[in-house]
Amino acid sequence: MVLNQKKYSLYFYLLTLGLSLAKILFTLRPEINLFTEEAQYWLWSQNLAWHYYSKPALVAVLNFISTAVMGNTELAIRINAILCGIGIAWVTFIFGTYLYSKKVGFWSALAIQAMPFWWLASTFHMTDSSLSFFWILSIYLSYRGINEENRVCWIYAGIATVLGLTAKYVMVLIFPVLIIYLLFIRKWKTQRANFLVFVMISALGFLPIVIWNWQNNFETFLHLLALTGTEGTSSKPFSLTAASKSLLEFVKGQLAIVSLFLLPSWLLTFKFNFKNISTPFIFLVLPGMMAFLIFASLSIFKEAMVNWPTFSYAGLAIVFARWMTLQGKFWKIVSHGGIYISIALPLIFILPDYTGIKSSKTVKKREQRIIKRLLGHEQLAKRIDHLTDSLGIDNAFVFSDSYHTASALSFYLKGNPQTYVLNMGSRKNQFNFWNGIEQFLGRENTGIFVSWNYDSMEDKVSFQSLIHEESFITKFHNIPRRAVKIQYWSNLIEYKPTLPTSY
Incomplete structure (x- = not known):
């Protein structure tokens, strides 16, 4: 009976460690x-x-x-x-x-x-x-x-x-x-x-x-009240x-x-x-x-x-x-x-496609839709690093309309620079409590605007001149994804973002 019980401990550890190894292999997929x-x-x-x-x-x-x-x-x-x-x-x-x-x-x-x-x-x-x-x-x-x-x-x-x-x-x-x-x-x-x-x-x-x-x-408490629908959100008529x-x-x-x-x-x-x-x-x-x-x-x-x-x-x-x-x-x-x-x-x-089960284009497109928020960030960061080197820029700051994009770029860009968010009308997020791009006003820095959602900064920010602009398309197994806008601007002269009012 004791031996019979011990086997369950062995089975548990073998299975659990095996599943952990599978998740490590998933993380290591390039x-x-x-x-x-x-x-x-x-x-x-x-x-x-x-x-x-x-x-x-x-x-x-x-x-x-x-x-x-x-x-x-x-x-x-x-x-x-x-x-x-x-x-x-x-x-x-x-x-x-x-x-x-x-x-x-x-x-x-x-x-x-x-x-x-x-x-x-x-x-x-x-x-x-x-x-x-x-x-x-x-x-x-x-x-x-x-x-x-x-x-x-x-x-x-x-x-x-x-x-x-x-x-x-x-x-x-x-x-x-x-x-x-x-x-x-x-x-x-x-x-x-x-x-x-x-x-x-x-x-x-x-x-x-x-x-x-x-x-x-007490900003967190206001945020929590907003999540429950009792604070910081517009009231809507109840619909059964x-x-x-x-x-x-x-x-x-x-x-x-x-x-x-x-x-x-x-x-x-x-x-x-x-x-x-x-x-x-x-x-x-x-x-x-x-x-x-x-x-x-x-x-x-x-x-x-x-x-x-x-x-x-x-x-x-x-x-x-x-x-x-x-x-x-x-x-x-x-x-x-x-x-x-x-x-x-x-x-x-x-797991990586060891067996070829996921090799068809249809399956790859389906996988792309499921994991779309896990794709393209490193490709985008490498493109920005390449452009920055090619343009000979060494005093750039990177900003986006999305805190998701800004965070991913900070992780994948060379040197892990602090990135910034330009509020285009979104709710508050952690970037609102850190120094923003206003610190670069009047300084001869290059601003790199990156967005999956906007083609321009809609007069929220003004720079002296545009250095470079392109739409970059990331790929998953050679399947193109939607384009992301990349703009290089010189000399920030005006900064007037939307002030977030919702939590």
């Missing part, structure tokens, strides 16, 4: 660049602060550490996501093992790694990467604290929550989750002191948020049709993000567990249900991103695995097949 949000978070790491306009600082701190060790490379950025992915799977494995058995722990880890949201969080270094890891870690440790009445576990859970709060604010959901669960199992009185210790430690995670916002007129459509799109997105191939098994999992309710089941599904309901409600009034509640879904994998191990042959085959397909398809997509 045609694949950083996701533009990843580039933005890397640029934050070059401008370290307590906090940033729209997000806490952990994503930048992790990038700062990894690039200090590995240099400014794509792998140095994505290794953070890959390690978080390993961590998410590992905690899910030990949590399932703690509650049931190593067999359940193994299938829990396999189920979580079959879900598309795990692939996204563990491949691209976004704020959801570290949030998802510290969420499941804190949930696991707090459950042990409750189950064992162990204050040390509560303390460790508080530390994990601190780090989760510095990843993303939605980590605050852990407080009502634990309160509701303690009330449900009637342990509030016996665990109240431990919970207060947990809260006091966790509160440290709010300090960087408060410090930065105190220094910056539009609200229903938005809610339906959100629900469909949640089904896809936990894998459509597992949908029949998911339905039977919940049917079984609602007939056989246990306290572990309540603890594991409560976070996901709360997050889903909160963001589903929000989607009725304002667009809710499909990834927003997914950090809380790791516990569902354990519920699923527990159900699956109790089934007969047929449903085990169906569930295992859904897991294997859900893992195999992303592998085919992300």
Whole structure:
């Protein structure tokens, strides 16, 4: 029996490390660049602060550490996501093992790694990467604290929550989750002191948020209010049709993000567990249900991103695995097949084309549409570097109408220069809190304007003369993409960008 259990540990590590290797190979594909949000978070790491306009600082701190060790490379950025992915799977494995058995722990880890949201969080270094890891870690440790009445576990859970709060604010959901669960199992009185210790430690995670916002007129809070539709946005009349459509799109997105191939098994999992309710089941599904309901409600009034509640879904994998191990042959085959397909398809997509499966032009065009935000940034940067050298320019600054483009160029341009954003009417972003191109007024510098969206700067900026202009077309497997405008201007003489009023 012991040997039988040990094999599940071996299988877990072999599978998890194998998937991590596949994501490293994906990152090393020469045609694949950083996701533009990843580039933005890397640029934050070059401008370290307590906090940033729209997000806490952990994503930048992790990038700062990894690039200090590995240099400014794509792998140095994505290794953070890959390690978080390993961590998410590992905690899910030990949590399932703690509650049931190593067999359940193994299938829990396999189920979580079959879900598309795990692939996204563990491949691209976004704020959801570290949030998802510290969420499941804190949930696991707090459950042990409750189950064992162990204050040390509560303390460790508080530390994990601190780090989760510095990843993303939605980590605050852990407080009502634990309160509701303690009330449900009637342990509030016996665990109240431990919970207060947990809260006091966790509160440290709010300090960087408060410090930065105190220094910056609480801009983050205005941004968050805008995301909920209560501040900084124009009011629109409520439409039942539009609200229903938005809610339906959100629900469909949640089904896809936990894998459509597992949908029949998911339905039977919940049917079984609602007939056989246990306290572990309540603890594991409560976070996901709360997050889903909160963001589903929000989607009725304002667009809710499909990834927003997914950090809380790791516990569902354990519920699923527990159900699956109790089934007969047929449903085990169906569930295992859904897991294997859900893992195999992303592998085919992300790995280099060793087999020739993706060699047809039709498949390449489809791939181009899917990963369009990962393409062309390095090609564009190399073209700008070439033009700058050819024109003999050594005092240039690069700016764009898009913070996505500006961030990607900063990463891929030679020397990683600080880039700038010319606001053409967009909402606020982190560039609004850094020095802009106004610092070059009256100085003999060359401004390089780069835009996928505009052919001109629309009188927002005036220069003495145009040096060079072209439309550059990037390619993916020799398939052309849309053109990007590149303009070289000399001597900035006037700067009057749109002042952002929305958050």
